[in-house]
Amino acid sequence: MEEKKKALKAAFPHTIPVLTGFIVLGAAYGILMTEAGYSWVWTVLTCTFVFAGSMQFVSVGMLSLGFHPISAVLMTLMVNARHLFYGISMLQKFNSAGKLKLYLIFSLCDETFSILCTAHPPAGVSYKWFMFFIAVLDHLYWIMGGLLGSVLGSFLTFNTKGIDFVLTALFVVIFINQWKATKNHLPVIVGVGASLICLILFGPSNFLIPAMIVILLLITLLKKPMEKEELL
Template sequence: MNGKSKALKAAFPHTIPIFTGFIFLGTAYGILMNTKGYGVGWTVLMSLMGFGGSAQYVAITFLTSIFNPIYALLMTLMVNARHIFYGISMLDKFKDTGKLKPFLIFGLCDETFSVVYSVDAPEGINKSWFMFFITLLNYLYWALGSAIGGLLGSMIEFDTKGLDFVLTALFVVIFLDQWKTGKNRRPAIIGVLSSVICIIIFGRSNFIIPAMITIIGVLTFARKRLAGDN
């Protein structure tokens, strides 16, 4: 086996939870787009270009109201602002990824970030290709899910209520894994508390950017104390 297929084989198991989540959420997205009059072609195009779950769900509202591209752009920037954190966190890991780097950045959604950041490539596996395949597989799962949803349209019966919790479960497990290492518990608590407080103050649809600013502020303010954590 050459280096790439070894990296693919090592990457695949880490993407299984995301496969489940993306096929379900992607299918739900395709079905929803269908009910708004958008066929499988539009749905898959959006998933391949925009590739961002929550922003795509929000974008349905832009597609079903008066044409307002500036509003669509600003709302997307707001909903996806948390990606800036992922970029800052990945600066170092992506440093030596060469030609794979643009795609790694392009595909850095919540789920891909959470896995690529928390899982290291096994011994003997090329790190860059390992991260590349995790990113690529997740990207394809999302497109595949959207396509299934777009094709099935309204034929599907919804007895899968609650399945989207798979992504919540994934993040909770990663949170617990980080917690168990005993390192950086305070930044984790700062993340949770800042978000909760900002939801209370700004409401659940507007809390992300205030929460990000609060997190950066607290981390900066407490730098001397927190730098010793790891």
């Protein structure tokens, strides 16, 4: 129990930016769900068992049009294809997590991935429990935000157009936070550069998967130079 308490205490400060973002972002999702006619129960259930961020925003419209399994699968694959690459890069870390591995895989969202890439527990703190509590806290923030939005949405009536922009805003905040937290900016430059080139070549609707492939290849090729830069 003491081991878990230490890990939770060490993990919480790293999740504060996600807390502030997910409360707002989750609330936006909850409001959209209420506007679409779904009660807070459905919002909490989707936040708990789907936990797919941007895909949940897309799913609001899909649910309103009726459920089509094949379309849902293809759309989810397109929107969340980046998680394939997240998972590959997390294999080594998650393999050491034992029984916690399955939950870590399920809860690997963009924000949790970003934290796990740079955050390290202090001496004497279990790394697997440190990762677990980062994932759990981020998950809970999302559920809390969704519930808050559902409650507010049932009392307030206003134009929700553009409210999902908070997702983009959160990514920008996390990007800035990670830039400041690390000295080695080569991975960021590679990621941004590859994304821009693929955006130009493939267009806004088709650039994501090619960009992820290019980023993965470049990161693999530049692994040693990046590690040397980090040590300087």
